[in-house]
Amino acid sequence: MEVDVVSHSLNLLETLKESNENNKLSDVKDAVEDWPWQESGGPKKSAFINALRGLGPEDDGAALSPCPTPPGEMAIYPNPKHPDFRLWDLPPTPAASPFEPEGYMERVKFLRYNVVVMAFTQSLQANSVAVFLEARSMQRDTVYFSLLASEKDTEKGLEERRNASLELMKAQGVALPKVFLVRPSCLEKLDFPGLLEEMERDLPEIRAHALLLALPTLSPVLVTQKRDAFKALVWAAASLSGGVSAIPVPLVASMVDARVGVRILTKARASLCLDDESVERLAWQRRVDPARLKALRTCNLSVEVTKGEVNLRLAAAEKELTTNTTRLVEMAMPRHARSAGRSFTTMLQALNGAIDEMGVDEEKILAAAGIGEGK
Structure with missing residues (x-):
């Protein structure tokens, strides 16, 4: 697992370095914006949008049903904890014939988005x-079909609708068609984890990274993925601490010290949904005592990220640097980066250890809320 984290970290560094060298810093900014979900379906559509943002129907900023946006117009839903991550509710494709897909795509600015879920x-x-076919002809692979399910839908009924949709896609010339079954009230079940995996494979790495960190913690597997993604970010920040690379890193200030640790861990806490508001919302959704879930946060940083706590961890890591960690750094880093000093390994150990502890806390909370893998 640690080898995978190192590989992902170096890939992230290389992506950022390339963006900087080619004067494409806008790529970094665009990576965390614009994720549209072209849907029809009233309450299910609103529930899907809200679930992707970790919101319930009664929360401030939640998508409403019926949608107050006039028909034919687009509604924008920012993520409350990650404002640069925006969901766009695109108007559905018209059923009328004749239909020109190019005109529709131009009207909704289809090609500007990172991902489109139809x-x-x-x-x-x-x-x-x-x-979908027009998008594929333009080499846009991040377009997916999703059949939204409610609690009342039977497995047989859903499979019949999916099979009918697959037959339609085949009849229109779609090779290897896919339709993902998604239940907005329980995104951890049915096909949403598979849809997320496919998105991560199809997206450029930095965009997949942004998607992963902005989603709520839907399952223990996603907690692990978020943990590893933040470890990649820690590696990038630690490289700055060691003087390895002077490149801009999202979420990270140019001066690497305890403040950078606070910033990264604050983002990690929000992404892992360990803040009071997220824990209380989960408790309400799953009908669990909020105090019970909050008590499972045994890591101080899961409760509150402070500069004092980060300084304590950095100081402890400085005293406890291990030979194994130093050897890992020497093997994994490029030759030009091996001159990184103790500051690199100090930050690596301190922040990675904190992220592991926070991840364990979130896994305990999910288990207590009855969230796990399975259909």
């Missing part, structure tokens, strides 16, 4: 498949 609740529309 979701439906009953029957997939032929015009939506036409848009």
Whole structure:
């Protein structure tokens, strides 16, 4: 697992370095913006948008049903904890014929988005498949179909609707068609984890990184992925501490000290949904005592990230640097980076240890809330 983290960390560094050298810093900013979900389906659509933002229907800023946005217009839903991560509710493709997919795509600025999920609740529309094919002709692979399910839907009924949709896609020339079953009330079940995995494979690494960190903690597997993603970010920050690379790193200030640790761990705490508001919301959604879930946060940083606590961890790491950690750094880093000093390994050990502890806390909270893997 640690080898995977090192590899991911170096890839992240290389991506950022390339963006800097080619004067494409906008790539870094754009990586955390604009994720549209082209849907129809009233309450299920709103529930899906809210679930992706970790919100319930009664929360401030939650998507409403019916949507107050006039028909044909786009609604924008920022993530409350990650404001640069925005969900766009695109108008559904019209059912009328003739239909020109190019005109629809131009009107909704289809090609500007990182990912498009074309979701439906009953029957997939032929015009939506036409848009999908047009996007593929432009080498846009991050377009997916999702069948939204409610608690009342039976497994048999869902499979019948999915099979009918797959047949329609085949009839219109889609090779190897896929339709993901998604239940907005329980995103950890059915096909959403598989949809997320496919998105991560199809997206450029820095965009997949942004997507992962902005989503709520839907399952223990996602907690592990978030933990490893933050370890990659820690590696990048530690490289600055060691004087390895002077490149801009998202979420990280140019001067690496305890303040950088506070900033990274504050983001990690929010991404792992360990803040009071997130824990209370989860307790309400799962009908669990909020105090019980909060008591599971045994790491001080899960409760509150302070500069004092980060300084204590940095000081402890400085005293406890191990030969194994130093050897790992020497093996994993490029030759030009091996001159990194103790500051590199100090930050690496201190922040990685903190992220591991926070991840364990979130796993305990999910288990107590009855969230796990499975269909």
